[in-house]
Amino acid sequence: MFVVSLYLSCMTIVKAHDSSATYLANEAVLVSNGHTKVLFDPFFHKSFNQYLLVPQKTLAAIFAGEAPFDNIDAIVISHAHGDHFAADDVARYLEKFPATKLVAPQQAIKTLQVLPNVGTISSQLIPITLAFNDSPKTMQIGNITFEGVRIPHAGWPGRANIENIVFRVTIADDKKGAITVMHMGDADPNDDHYLPYKDHWTARKTHMAFPPYWFFYSMEGNYILDELLNAHEHVGIHVPTIVPKELKASGKDYFSTSGEKRTINRSVTP
Template sequence: MKRLILFLVLCTLFTNSQAQKQCKLTYVSNEGFLLQTGDKKIMFDALFNHIDGNWCDSPNDSTLHALKHAKAPFNNIDLIAVSHKHRDHFNVDVVVSHMLHNKKAYLLCPEQVGEILAKNKNYKEFSNRVTLCTPGEYCDEKLTVNDIPIRICRLEHSHYMEEDTINGGKINRHRNIENLGFVLDIDGVKVFHCGDTNPLNEKEYSTFNLQDENIDIALVERLFFAYGKASIDILNKYIAPKQMVLMHINPRNKSAFTKHFKEVDNVIIFQNKMDSIVLEF
């Protein structure tokens, strides 16, 4: 009888341990996600406005209302992480509205985002819940924000080459953008969000050695698979996640990505905005 009781206790402990390695992931738009695990709720790059055109997903009116007013499922958010200031990742009015309606939320963002927020008349009402962090090139920083351990990596923004009207030739439009990657440890689940990373910057990824983080789920730029073997090798060698979610997919190209990864078990592509999936590790 004692052995049976011990066995049942061990089974219960094992089951509870397994339950801690579960998370619910909801696709909001573009690179915007809501992650729920344990008693924590985190949003990445989800607080932005409607965008005209079909080059990226953006929130519809009902989702935008819920984001602004911290309504379900965006109520009681613990942490909002913003990778960079571009309008398909961040909108000052949406962020300010959410922070005013949700007194629990903390915001983590680069200084360029902080500069925009500081110009808003209501910024002082929640500035004590804002953490600005912009590591130098090839540098990272470890912080704990609202009891959530986070590693922040400075990741070069992907290139957008255009004509240099002053000096001639081509110039990278995004060369001065502060883009952050986040590694979060949430109740034992390791999550990585890369923002608009340059998936060909091997020097950067070899410096950070994210493969040592034992990442459960990586929210990664679709460009890792658009540039061929070089970027895929970087993903596999220096990030090596158990599961991947592809982000920043042009809606017109989503069917092609879905078809390509149909038989790949560890790559997830969300079909519709506000779809959710529960992952276990």
């Protein structure tokens, strides 16, 4: 309890009426709009000696259901890599919080389905099954709209078997209005992957996108962000613990410290 209290006293609390994104580590982000909250890639064990792990005090707060991690509506997994997904922690969380849904690629769902306690959480598992070049898929859970596109993992054509999903998530709120965010996982910065889905990107304005930081390093990556994805703001994620000099000098916005927060400007028409 002391650890949780210490965490809460040190961290900027996300108020219930905020529309905001709060950084946990690596690609783990909490997005809140009104009373609705979505956690992206929150549980993982691998740092590969270069990426930030979620601090233990943050994990304690999450599993205690303490603000700002109370009443999480959904967890979203971008792909089943060890620096984004840990099946044991996901299952433990879902078992403790049966109202929370998990939206994840089929590869992550299959990893959960072999666990001994899967029967108690099976109704919370919502797979999104997408093959390479498939049309986008949309699903609705309460007041949250999830739209997924399979975009290859960075390093294409290597890792072509990895189901990396770019999620566009719209969270409605009767009083405050909707916000739309985009979590890109470890997407590859090649515009050939994005151009076939131009109609999908233009169909809805994204208030804030979370691309992996390497998009900021190339003309092609910046073209994707600025011209194709239809996103108002970009905040880089997957930033190494030692922030590269090139990233610091880029002038781009990015998360690098657990507890950082960005306000999402909902005045932009979704």
